[in-house]
Amino acid sequence: MEIAEIMMKSAHIPMLGCEHALIAAGALLAAIKNSGEIKITDIQIAEALTRTRKQAIGAYCGLTGICGIAPAIGACFSVILGASCPKDKETATTMIVVSQVIEAIANQTGPCCCKNFVRTALTLSCKLVREYLKITLHCNGKLICSDSDRHPHGCRKEKCRYY
Template sequence: MLGCENAWIAAGSLMVSIKNEGSIKIADSQIDEALNRTRRQAIGGYCGLTGVCGIAPAIGACFSIILGAACPKDRETSITMKVVGKIVNVIADETGPCCCKNFVRTALAEAIKLTDQYLNVQLPISDEIPLCTHVERHPHGCRKDKCRYYTV
């Protein structure tokens, strides 16, 4: 229900989706690198301790790898940071209490917009929002009707 494996799901899903779309060549080694970078930054409990959910650096790692971002670079690093900032903001709008399943869905929906904006890659997204079936499993209590994925 909660945990950093959700960040790995986000990074892996985004990288494989971009690879499958085909406009940008993504090697398996780049997918592995996104997962390794995510593992180093997605640490349990840090969402509450530092204010950064591991899903944000996971999405950032994807953009960083694709763009070749690095400290001495300009545009590539700027875009990556803007992406992470947007992801943090959309996740922040979904807190109270935190729900990693919501965060993955919300972050990937935003990442799809950002891949179009910054990478010129159009990924499909369904107009139908899949409803959550994990309400009773949430250890901190579900946000219920405050969550866009909640079902009665």
């Protein structure tokens, strides 16, 4: 989570946009790599980011119901597990992870907030990484959003767990 927060604050990242999907994927893979529990290569990171770019398309959250952050997390699990169409458990696990992430994000809409979605997805991903990959990431701590005044559609304020 710290990695994503640094990226969201240090770069010129708009309040809303598909850059957040790349942040989520990059932060999750960096955290897993930094844990040292499994080997994550630069090639794997590049592949997950390439897959994310193909599916994180502006406004698709409202048009199709899939926020690009969900397939970004899925790309991370897919690359790590080696999921592909002919495989069984690896592909099923990736799909289960994506379905849980999209459900968690859906529970945070009204209006959509990419920063909330990154935080929500990564908080859940910590649990999913522990459950499916047997890797422990540290994702504790209270986060307070400092971007509520920037939201173009109006912040959810008290309805947001990060407000």
